[in-house]
Amino acid sequence: MNPYNYLYLSALLFTIGAVGVVVRRNAIVVFMCIELMLNAGNLSLVTFARINGNLQGQVFAFFTMVVAACEVVIGLAIIVAIYRSRRSASVDDASLLKR
């Protein structure tokens, strides 16, 4: 086995996450799919760090985790705010700006 297999796994997970963002309607599930994509990106960063033999990839994966944590906090706060005004967590219902 060579470490590139981790990159293939990362590509697969990223693709699955992208499909989820498009297909699912519940805003929270869409958000979880975005988290899956971020995790797939982290896996490839860690693998690249190992392939290239320095730790910079790991440092960047660490930064990605911090940014993802911020994103989760803000995103979930937005979802709760939308749910409060519209009583729904479906992304199809949140067409407030259209009307």
Next chain:
Amino acid sequence: MTPLVIYQPEALLFWFLAPLAVIAALAMLLVKKAVHSALLLAWVMITLAIFYIAQDALFLGIVQVVVYTGAVMMLFLFILMLVGVDSSDSLTETIPGLRPIAITAAVGFGGLMLALLGRATLGRDAVGLEQSNAEGNIQGIAHLLFSTYVLPFEVVSALLITAALGAMVLAHHQRTNVRPTQREQAINRFRTGSLATAAGLPGPGVFARHNAVDVAALLPDGTPAENSISATLQARGDMVDSSQFQLGKIDTSIDEEK
């Protein structure tokens, strides 16, 4: 530099866990309930943490468990419980033709990425982290983080504070109208609604037969009172049919004879 050697246990670990991770990620898209999706995503994240540790990224593996499966997924579950169950959980297609297009695009995108990776990485030797991790993984990361990347580190701290403030602003809910008092509510009930609900909605349960919240109360004429059950339970369909707790035809037959 000596090329990287991957030993058999790590290969076994990978071939055992990677298919499970992919299956869990796919199932995340296919299951109906959002809570199941969250649990499957937690499983994928734990798998990734094991992969990080296997790839000499001990610090990131632990951080992955603590931050993602510990904090982020618990936050997700917390919000799921707060928002509850609604129609968005259904898997029906709202935009016609979206699903085939999405799957086609995903197959194209995934195929492109896999093909690119296969071409870009062929014939290159991996180095491995033995040299970089010579003083220990955490020491190596700390050395980079506090020398080369000290400015991004500070910017990230500013980002965290901004995110905390933003969450507080978004979660803050200012009332635009005055909260009605109990007296005003009672007056409204009598003035606007029918007198049947003036004393409040009926409570659930059939006394002496079945005293649970998922059973609609029986009205004096024997019909179930649908408004005695919480709307959430009705939306979920978690209701027991209260007609099975009726006293049969005794009451109605006496009524008919009279």
